[in-house]
Amino acid sequence: MSYLTDEKEGASCLVMGNEAIVRGALEAGVNVASGYPGTPSSEIIENLSKVAKEPNLYVEWSVNEKVALEVAAAASFSRLRALCVMKQNGVNVASDFLLHLAGSGTRGGFVMVTCDDPGALSSVNEGESRFFARLLEIPLLEPGNFQEAKDMTKWAFDLSEELRQIVVVRSVTRMSHASGNITYGRLPAEKRRAEFRFDGFALDPDEGIIISAPVAWKHQQQQEKIRKAREIFEGCPFNTYEGPERPDLLLITSSACYLYSREAVNVLGAEDRVGLLKMGTTWPLPPKLLAKHLSRTDKVMIVEEVLPFLEENVKILAAEQAAEIGVKTFYGKNDGTIPMTGEMNPDLVIAALSSVLGIDYVPVPEEYGREAQASVIARAPNREQVFCPGCPHRASFFSIHNALEMDNRQGFVCGDIGCYTMAIGSTGFNTLKTLHSMGSGAGIASGFGKLGQFGMDQPILAVCGDSTFYHAVIPALVNAVHNRSNITLVVLDNSGTAMTGFQPHPGLDHNVLGEAVPPIDIARICEGIGARVEIRDPFDLEGTRETLNELIEDTSGVKVLIMRKACALSPQRKNKKDYTVHVDETICIGEECGCGRFCTRIFGCPGLIWNAEKQKAEIDEVICVGCGVCADICPQGAIKREEVA
Amino acid sequence: MTAYRLPKDPYNIIITGVGGQGNVMASRVFSNMLVQKGFFVTIGETFGASQRGGSVMSHIRVSSKSTWSPQVPKGKADVVVTLEPIEAIRVLAGYGNPAVKVLTNTRAIYPAGVIAGRLSYPSLDEIKETLKKLSARAWFIDATDEAVKLGNAILGNIIMIGALSAVGDLPVGRGDFEAALSRTLPAEKMADNLTAFDLGVELMKQ
DSSP states (O other), X not given: OOHHHHSOTTXXXXXXXXXXXXXXXXXXXXXXXXXXXXXXXXHHXXXXXHTOTTTTOEEEEOSSHHHHHHHHHHHHHTXXXXXXXXXXXXXXXXXXXXXXXXXXXXXXXXXXXXXXXXXXXXXSOOOOSHHHHHHHXXXXXXXXXXXXXXXXXXXXXXXXXXXXXXXXXXXXXXXXXXXXEEEXXXXXXXXXXXXXXXXXXXXXXXXXXXXXXXXXXXXXXXXXXXXXXXXXXHTOTTSEXXXXXXXXXXXXXXXXXXXXXXXXXXXXXXXXXXXXXXXSEEESOOHHHHHHHHXXXXXXXXXXXXXXXXXXXXXXXXXXXXXXXXXXXXXXXTTTSSOSSSOOOHXXXXXXXXXXXXXXXXXXXXXXXXXXXXXXXXXXXXXXXXXXXXXXXXXXXXXXXXXXXXXXXXXXXEEOSSGGGGGGSGGGTTXXXXXXXXXXXXXXXXXXXXXXXXXXXXXXXXXXXXXXIIIIIHHHHXXXXXXXXXXXXXXXXXXXXXXXXXXXXXXXXXXXXXXXXXXXXXXXXXXXHTOXXXXXXTTOHHHHHHHHHHHHHOOSSEEEEEEEOXXXXXXXTTTOOSEEEEEOTTTOOGGGGSSOSHIIIIIOOTTXXXXXXXXXXXXXXXXXOOOOGGGGTOTTOOEEEEEOO | OOXXXXXXXXXXXXXXXXXXXXXXXXXXXXXXXXXXXXXXXXXXXXXXXXXXXXXXXXXXXXXXXXXXXXXXXXTOOSEEEESSHHHHHHHHHHHOOTTOXXXXXXXXXXXXXXXXXXXXXXXXXXXXXXXXXXXXXXXXEOHHHHHHHHTOGGGHHHXXXXXXXXXXXXXXXXXXXXXXXXXXXOGGGHHHHHHHHHHHHHHTTO
């Protein structure tokens, strides 16, 4: 059991923002939840799966975000309550279906939670999902604290049912992955039965067919829903104001930026001068509420992440109502008061507020600040992200890198999203040369592989992870085979969606609920499509490199090399050493060797360090996980491994 | 909530280290100890990439009044707990101030650039000198080495939590640790964790 369901109504608990969203969905009586893993959203589906049994939930990790949204939609169409969860890039994947869903409307309460990642803390983009709400004309809610993350999620289901429209709840990393106290509400006893009605009047929202056509009629209906949402939002308790009746400056904000703004006002002691208007309903904005607050001041600052979404929408309302509320001076992203990229924090708001209000603020004594900065430069060497000790990707990229060097024709690798993204840097021997969305390495390679007619003779490789293979690589592979593109796809199969915490994917024999399910074999899919398929263990360095060189030489079309080894952090490998490894100090001759400290300088495993005093390589017992691969890279054979019985 | 008067409200703790050292677990356990005592606690943490050997940080905001931002403003840390010594220097450059207290695990984890020979890692004496200069009080604890003696290096984080509770600014101790841990940890792992916690308290007396 879990503290997300054990605790009674009124209990106060410390929970992550994502857990608060889970509790909100449970209090709303969610029936079906789906999603695709992606930081910072993954804990929502994970936690729901842990508590699925008693309230009779159906929870699944879907193959990608578009299918996840379609799976959840079926529940809504059947009058159940449905939740679909994804990170910001996932919304792009799901957006084609979302466009049509917004047109067709929904039945049972349907909430889409998107967790955006301003500042790209664990992404290779800082894409905005909020603009989809405006683009596709659907309501958008943004919780401003942990309690709201719960309460708003619950309310979003009611709102969706009232409007017969999907409702978006947008979180951000600092909300989803931060924790705070919340007070629980009641879990419902109601049980819903699934029934899909389709034989009433075709245009009837409850009993007709569910389609986005006739477009003219449906689009009007859709906009009527947005007008209704706007009216509801005028009185919504998630839009709050704190501050003086007539502030010098009105600060309008949403989401985690509300907490930063409140902190900044407190740090500057500006509570008497700044009014804080937190918007929980950020699309559509309620015009009367905005007019009321805008009319009480001349200066307005908007604080949000990442793009000026709220800012632009507030400005439109202010322009429309200018005759009534007067002309305002705006501070925000467009005038450069607030940065237009990256995530916000209290200090950026402090800087913006202190400049507009004319307050001097120095966070630490100047001398201390100087000393601390100098210490970092002198004594805190930069710590770049690296593949974990025992990671199969380090071995895979070592072989790919070496095979391409040996081939010596400027061959290169197109990559995509996963831990293996890090192969763009030194931990993966700088092997990746393009990096975009899920599956795009294979798609881009498919295009590169057709450039021979323009004189390109470089070998073309792509890599993808196992979960990514199912998510978005299969169409690219079909494309490459059908169009006779000459490429080698390396599937880094580490037995799970490793980067986001080992969520199961269609290649495994169990699902998120722990049930036995039919695994779908990557090799057989590739063979079925018509590719040549080889399988290697990445820890077999020599065999892998030989196979790679052979595949690169083979110009017959699409070749797939599946590198199969579980992630070092996976349940099957974690805390289990295959080998005990040590450096034989009588054999390692350090700088004398001529290898140029090959093991530590090039291979770069955190468990294999350089002892500067002894001038020899050394195993860090606390870090080493005993994969034993390094024993094969020492030219002297000084690294010894013994199998653990 | 609670009548306890914090030395400062909000009181700001930063727990830092390297991905894989149990940073997140340590911050959750300590925060739950405070929640049981009736405080509002906000934790801000960066993970996702945290298992990948990078620097990680949890910001813990403790208040008797309300929820604060998941990010501590610059220069406003009251105590910094570090599971890896140079990470303390990095954190102080952002969040330190002349009144800050620092608790440092002495065991180094070398960054990739150091292992490769591109960067150099300071000596423990240099680290101590820097941290003493940048703090009002600094403690140095051989947490990983002691944890290895207990049979599991990961317990270094719990030793540091024990040490943090012994600083004395916050009204939490062994009983709160046991209660907080029992919420998430299987009973068979409890004894080792309590031993580690007690050891952390003990090492602060030396």
